[in-house]
Amino acid sequence: MLTLAAWLKQAQQQFAVLSQTPDIDARLCLCHVLQVSNSYLYSYPERQLTASELSLLDDIVSKRLQGQPLAYLFGYWHFFDLRLAVSPSTLIPRPDTEILVEQALSLMLPRQAKVLDLGTGTGAIALALAHNRPDWQLTAVDYIADAVALAEHNRSALKLDNCRVLQSNWFSELGGQRFDLIVSNPPYIDPIDPHLAALTFEPLSALTAADQGLADIKHIVSIAGRYLNPDGWLWLEHGYDQADAVRLLLQQAGFDQVCSKRDYGDNWRISGGYWRG
Structure with missing residues (x-):
């Protein structure tokens, strides 16, 4: 099992090949899968990810590394403090x-x-x-x-x-x-x-x-x-x-x-x- 901190470090390295903001991208993925705020990631870095959470994250990372935008993978994006559904x-x-x-x-x-x-x-x-x-x-x-x-x-x-x-x-x-x-x-x-x-x-x-x-x-x-x-x-x-x-x-x-x-x-x-x- 991976902790949040360990997964973030791993994901940042993977996203660095295609993103100018690998840290932000990795945190967005965790917040999406765990349904938590960014502050939660700072508060509980040693929290362990479950097998099902890791499976969901692996799927998102794989598709992201193929170039798919996170917004389409999540199904929503934020704009001017509003959460908006998005689609291709x-x-x-x-x-x-x-x-x-x-x-x-x-x-x-x-x-x-x-x-x-x-x-x-x-x-x-x-x-x-x-x-x-x-x-x-x-x-x-x-x-x-x-x-x-x-x-x-x-x-x-x-x-x-x-x-x-x-x-x-x-x-x-x-x-x-x-x-x-x-x-x-x-x-x-x-x-x-x-x-x-x-x-x-x-x-x-x-x-x-x-x-x-x-x-x-x-x-x-x-x-x-x-x-x-x-x-x-x-x-x-x-x-x-x-x-x-x-x-x-x-x-x-x-x-x-x-x-x-x-x-x-x-x-x-x-x-x-x-x-x-």
Whole structure:
């Protein structure tokens, strides 16, 4: 039998071949299997693992070493203090996307603002906003039926009644509705980008876009003004090297106060602008 401390040391060495955070990955695995908090691992390092626990951990480690993301192996991931169910039909919520949520929460919007999240996936952005702003009314849309079902599952599990989830190809099912804020984390990776090799388990449709990754961003920017109230905002996540191009698109579409914000890795990650109407 292995103690928690011994298993952690072993797993960290195994994960080091494919992860920049092997210690975190190993601790997440233990917390998942034991259904405990990280503090428990520090408090009881000499606690011995049972045979069934070791079997579950061995299975997770084996699949992780084949490249499968922990989020898919667990069936859930955390985003902005929310636990969200995930599946291979959607992207795994990433910490850098929390920058988009933080920016949205910092805006001076009406108390009962209407907010649209385009390409919602798991619902991460919309549900984080709905959770932190109970008076806001969120609309979350996605083109993929499985993603819509997953986002609705997460919405229901979190009991966020100020959010609705719809199937829509970007704006196609929104009619004449208008919003005070539109946010989106659309596909923005160039299909020939070598970084895609590390993302083989996530759906390409949620990752890549034509025109050097800018096709969907161009579409959203060109149409967003029709769905924004006067004094509304549009904020988009994009690639680390796309900020200049996205700011230019926003300016050409008539947005003011156009700017970009950096992510936790100090890369330009989101850009947005103000719509006078």
